[in-house]
Amino acid sequence: MPSREATGAPRRIVVVGGVAAGMSFAARARRLDERASIVVLERGEHVSFANCGLPYFVGDEITERSALLVQTPESLRAALDLDVRTGHDVTAIDAERKIVVATAAGERAEFEYDELMLAPGAFALRPPIPGLDDPRVRTLRTVGDAAWMKDAAGSARRAVVLGAGFIGVEAAEALRHRGLEVDIVEFAPHVLPPLETEMASLVTAELRQHGVRVNAGVAASAVEGAGDHAIVRLSDGRGLPADLVVLSVGVRPDTAFAEAAGVATERGAIVVDEHGRTSVPHIWAAGDAVAKTDPVTGARRPVALAGPANREGRLIADAMLGERAPRPMAAPLGTAIVRVFGLTAALTGANRRALDDAGIDHETMHLHPGSHAGYFPGAETIHLVVHFAPATADEPGRIYGAQAVGADGVDKRIDVIATAMRAGLGVADLIDLDLSYAPPYGSAKDPVNMAGLLGQNVVEGVTRLWQPQDLPDVLANALVLDVRRRDEWETGFLPGALHIPHTELRDRLDEVREAAAGRPVRIHCASGVRSYLAHRQLAAAGFDSATLSGGMQTLLAYHGKDILTYEVDHRSAAA
Amino acid sequence: MPSREATGAPRRIVVVGGVAAGMSFAARARRLDERASIVVLERGEHVSFANCGLPYFVGDEITERSALLVQTPESLRAALDLDVRTGHDVTAIDAERKIVVATAAGERAEFEYDELMLAPGAFALRPPIPGLDDPRVRTLRTVGDAAWMKDAAGSARRAVVLGAGFIGVEAAEALRHRGLEVDIVEFAPHVLPPLETEMASLVTAELRQHGVRVNAGVAASAVEGAGDHAIVRLSDGRGLPADLVVLSVGVRPDTAFAEAAGVATERGAIVVDEHGRTSVPHIWAAGDAVAKTDPVTGARRPVALAGPANREGRLIADAMLGERAPRPMAAPLGTAIVRVFGLTAALTGANRRALDDAGIDHETMHLHPGSHAGYFPGAETIHLVVHFAPATADEPGRIYGAQAVGADGVDKRIDVIATAMRAGLGVADLIDLDLSYAPPYGSAKDPVNMAGLLGQNVVEGVTRLWQPQDLPDVLANALVLDVRRRDEWETGFLPGALHIPHTELRDRLDEVREAAAGRPVRIHCASGVRSYLAHRQLAAAGFDSATLSGGMQTLLAYHGKDILTYEVDHRSAAA
Structure with missing residues (x-):
């Protein structure tokens, strides 16, 4: 035939x-x-509807349901002669x-x-939790879901969002915009689980600042009816009352x-x-x-x-x-982005856990550059983390993944890095990117260029980083050298740290040698810039030295403020 | 020794x-x-001062002179032991x-x-124009220049900016912010001469909308003193009174x-x-x-x-x-960006003239995508032009240059394309870039991805473009087929055009064949999307067909509105 x-x-x-x-x-x-x-x-x-717009429809930023319907069967018939059922x-x-x-x-x-x-x-995944069939529980996957939720939010007072992935966080913000009390429940240790701990904590702070209650590291064990509302029972025994429950624990x-x-x-x-x-x-x-x-x-x-x-x-x-040899599909890097009130969080490529799970040895750097030139008003800090291949890898400097959180310019930097990754560029190549610079948009050294400069220094051994997760080991076995200004030091410091401002270090190396007493020296400042300068001086003087990736900003974002002390011990008092 | x-x-x-x-x-x-x-x-x-910030200091967006001084000899001595004189x-x-x-x-x-x-x-270049030594004439290159100009703007009423490059346009905006009447004088045919004609016209419109008078294609022939003010004499005989003249014709x-x-x-x-x-x-x-x-x-x-x-x-x-083999310097793409009131204009790589001068055959595509998803409020049109290598080139699809103008998201797209260019990606590779998408930031198909889709279609012959500069030839020798909706058509159309909305074209191919009478068919719509669909239908039916790059938006930006007619001729009347 x-x-x-x-x-x-x-x-x-x-x-x-x-x-x-x-x-x-x-x-x-x-x-x-x-x-x-x-x-x-x-x-x-519906076909071809704007599923990424559903939370914004719930939150009334998108007001017209018709805006979500990008195409209709009729428009597709007319333009493309498609038979849509x-x-x-x-x-x-x-x-x-x-x-x-x-x-x-x-x-x-x-x-x-x-x-x-x-x-x-x-x-949508439906975990085996009793009570999920309560009519107040709904996923947010279709225009119908969104219309129901937009309507329900009009009379509801309290909402619980189960799952703090991207859609869960967007739904929480939307419902908060609508004036509801909102609880987020996330089984993982923090919201937006693909984010690194030190990035997610910034998002958690933003959610809390806008009145969203974040319950992380806890599971929902049941949804119970309680007359005119439901109660979301948690694994820690608490019950969260809810007139509306958004289920977004994955697909x-x-x-x-x-x-x-x-x-x-x-x-x-x-x-x-x-x-x-x-x-x-x-x-x-x-x-x-x-x-x-x-x-x-x-x-x-x-x-x-x-x-x-x-x-x-x-x-x-x-x-x-097609008439030509088809192009193969590019493996997706999984670039993703989410707005959380005034912040943007975005990521591309692999995170620390994915690299660890795959057994891929990696360097990690943290930076906190401004979204544009600091001398121009309105610059916002971009918190940036980049994972890359160490000097010992087959492709030293290969970029494995990046994440950024900040109030401005986050999408641009992640998109540039995602482009560099797709093209197979290494960290040092980021130095050479010709990115647009005028004061309202960036800096002569763009945050991405800065990541390149730092990454190249790491790969070539010009600098050497220690990481926030190394802190217990550092406190036990090294001298912490804090090179911030005195007024910064006085806001709290690490126990046992020696304090010498970086501008005085050149003349006070003997004090470092004495305090270290043969131990390694682990330097930090606020963001990692001054401690890098200090590291170069110590390295030139023969110390076993390293500088904290991202400085105190990253350390506090990772561990919280409880690691700080205000008690000066004998060594720093002597300084 | x-x-x-x-x-x-x-x-x-x-x-x-x-x-x-x-x-x-x-x-x-x-x-x-x-x-x-x-x-x-x-x-x-001063050393290490923020020279890119000078116009913003003049315009009072940067208020403190100290903000321009990023480092001082003293700070450089302390941090880096530099002897700065x-x-x-x-x-x-x-x-x-x-x-x-x-x-x-x-x-x-x-x-x-x-x-x-x-x-x-x-x-700064000082052209051989009599009167440039008038004390009211000054360049804008140093903190001293900026301080003088900021002060002078306080009492001046009228300013003339000689030269509409990046600094000239920034200075014009700054002085307008300060309330002065401002004239720009540019010898080239349009402001920001590196921009393509169809992009620069958008900037000119923005300047005029904010009250800046744009005098392009004219030279200054003299600066004459006239008592309490100067007069900038132009090559067309006009004289522009000025209390302040900014000289920025190049370096x-x-x-x-x-x-x-x-x-x-x-x-x-x-x-x-x-x-x-x-x-x-x-x-x-x-x-x-x-x-x-x-x-x-x-x-x-x-x-x-x-x-x-x-x-x-x-x-x-x-x-x-350094101890390692040094990296060679990357040849700069010349990425540049400028804010012009509410617009941003940016470019990277070569423009049409540079390509023509170098004898490099190239394709050009124009797109007008939204800065983010159209269903989310606040999306702004990005006008994007990309030059790339044709199918016949050694490296088909190689990206030669790009420019963008718009109110939002311009910097991001140019930076992504500059990164792709630095990495040697071709237009089709832009399809595969994993760019961040959530409704406030972009679209599932980002403008850069869209450029990739269109560029690949061009290189592979799935589409075929005609350019705004082809218009005279097209009007003389081809049938213009306008596939916009009737209400768009009625706002003005090209003389002699046949009007068939794209949704009706499939059933009206015979009318096209009759009207074309053996001539090529040159299609257009408003932005190039619908005319591409129409082109595919005509190509499948065997027509010599091409679609206007960027549609009527680009055509009008290139030629102005005088090319339109409102008179229906016999062919379109018959349609």
Whole structure:
């Protein structure tokens, strides 16, 4: 039997899922094949809706529901001749007969395909907690969810958000904007678990400053009805009253129907090749339902981000219908960003835990540069952390990941670093980036250039860092040398520290030698700049010296203020 | 005679110029050599001052003069043990005896060196116009200039800015902020001459909207005294009264003293190797006084930017004093940015003229994406132009340059593209950049990703662009097909255009064929998105078709509104 193409009949393409990956695929497919029949089956009410906008709709920053609906079946028919069917829940695939089975309004419908594109996305995880079926508990995944929540927030007084991932934090802010009392409950030790401890603490402080109660390191054990409200019971025994509970503890690929048809998966995520082909001929897959390889650690995991989903959808259309050799899919770095009241937190690539889990030895540097020139009004501190390969690695200086938190300019710096990572640049290459500089926008040495300068110093041994997590060891076995000004020292210092302002160090090296008494010297200042200068002097004088990455700012963000003392001991008193 | 190093004596390093390159060098030199004697000779009153902040000081955005003084001789002595001498005008070098001769307060002083670092910068050009010695005429190069101008603006009513480069435009804005009537005079056809015509027109409109009078394509022929004010006479005969005239028509390397010592120059700029060595042993040079190679076109020219100057200063210290093989200097892309009232204009790499001058064949694309997701409030249009290598080039898709103008997010996109250029990425690689997306910051397809998608389509022939400068040829020899909505069409259209909304095109191809009558079809819409969809349909149907880069927005920005008609001719009437 000749193929349909050979007979000249139009190709029949069926797409399961009409949001990011599915719709990007369908649009590109039409642009590449004017004659194909393209049917898009979407379980929900809407296609191509702005799912990242849902929390802002709840929070009334986006006022019109229509703003969330980027496209409609009608607009897609008109512009792209797509046959979009909402309310179609795909239940099965018959890969032998090349038929997709869907249920729509209780009726069974079959769709024949020549090529089948799977973009079913993910569904919200529902942990095994009693009481989650309480009607006051809802996820925030669809326009319907958001409309319900926007409405419910109008009469609710107290909300509990279960899960402090990106959507949970956005939902908490939205509900706080609406005037509710809001509790966040997060099982991990801190909000936004992918962030490093020293970055997440800044976000926690911002949430608390805006009246959000943060309960981290604790689980919800039950949701109990209590008349006109619910009570979220925590593992520590407390009960949080709630008129509204947002469930956002994560997602899982929605792939049971595909697995049943023989499509290979790993831990629930569809396995595809570099062009999006699944294990079953003529079935392709992309988006949140698909397993991806972490380009830094090699770990395999789904990545629930719109950008990679769109990209994959388009590339599959190219592979399926294009005239050229298709481009392989780029492994997503997982760049993500979230606004938390007045702060922005963003990250790209691997974090400390992912590197440790993968057994990847790494250096870490912390910087606190201004978002623009300090002499121009309005500069905000950017707290930046970058992980990179040490001098001993195969590729010294390779950038493994970066995170930033601050009130301004965070998105730009993470995007620049993500671009550098995608291109395979190393930390020293960041020095050479020609970034735009005028006082309102940056500095002659942009924060990213600064990271390059510091990173190169580390890789080449011009500086040597110690890390906040080394503190117990440092306090036990080294001399802490604090090179801040006296007025800074007096705001609190590390127990046992020797205090010599960096401008006096050149003339007081003997005091350091005496106090160290053969121990290593571990220097710090407020942010790491002055202690670097001090380290160069000590290193030139033959000390075993290192400078604290990110200085006291990072140390306090990591450990909290309880590590400080105000009692001068004999050594610093002698200074 | 043994060298001083061999005898163990500290190295004697002399630095000429204490602002960007000179001070970056000196600071790095100290960090690498704790024992060296480092003398910095600066002609002016101040070292390490914020020269990019001067216009903002004039405009009262920076209120304190002290904010401009990033470092002082005293702070540099304390932190880095530098011997900084201001008011020292270097007049000669004796390279045989390794002596620098300076004049300070009328006295001659000599400084012996083992290594000499030249960072003399540039001086302001003074065109041969009579009357420039009028005391109301001043450049804006030093803290003293800025203080004078800030003061003069207090009593002045009218200012003329000669030269609409970056500093001229910043000065015009600053003086307008201070309430003066301001005229800009620019000899080139438009303000900010490095910008493309279609980008500069947006800046001109912004200046005019804020009351700055823009006189472009005209020269100043004289400055005449007229009692209590001056009159700037223009080549078109007009006279502009001025209480204050800012001269900012460009700079030239300040290198006569170095040339006299035998240091090789080209067109006045010092020639250095990739580590900053001049033609004379033990003499190095960096910053605005040095010739650099354009990494795109290969052209040689000085680049007066703080970022590259700082980078070069540090790299010379590494080459002079470091223990490792020094890194070569990266050729600067010339990334630059300027705030013009509510707009930002930025550029990186080569512009159309530089490419044409170098004989580099190129594609150009224009986009008008939003600074963030359109469904989230506050999105602003970014007008983006990217030049890149065509399919026929050695490296198809290589990015040659980019420019952007808009009210938000311009700096980020240019910085990302500059990073991609530095890394050698091509346009299609821009698709794969994992840029941060949440509604307040960007879109699932960021403007830079969008440029990648369009650029790849161009390189692979999926789309084909026509350019604003092709308009006369298109009007003469092609059918213009306008696929906008009817309400857009009615705001004005191109003479002779056929109007078919893009959603109706699929059913009306016969009308196009009839109207074209064998001529090529040149499509446009408002911004280029819908005309691309239309192009795909026409291409699939066998037409000689192309879509206007950037659509009507770019066409009007390039040509102005006079190209539009409101008269429907027989063809569109028939449609």
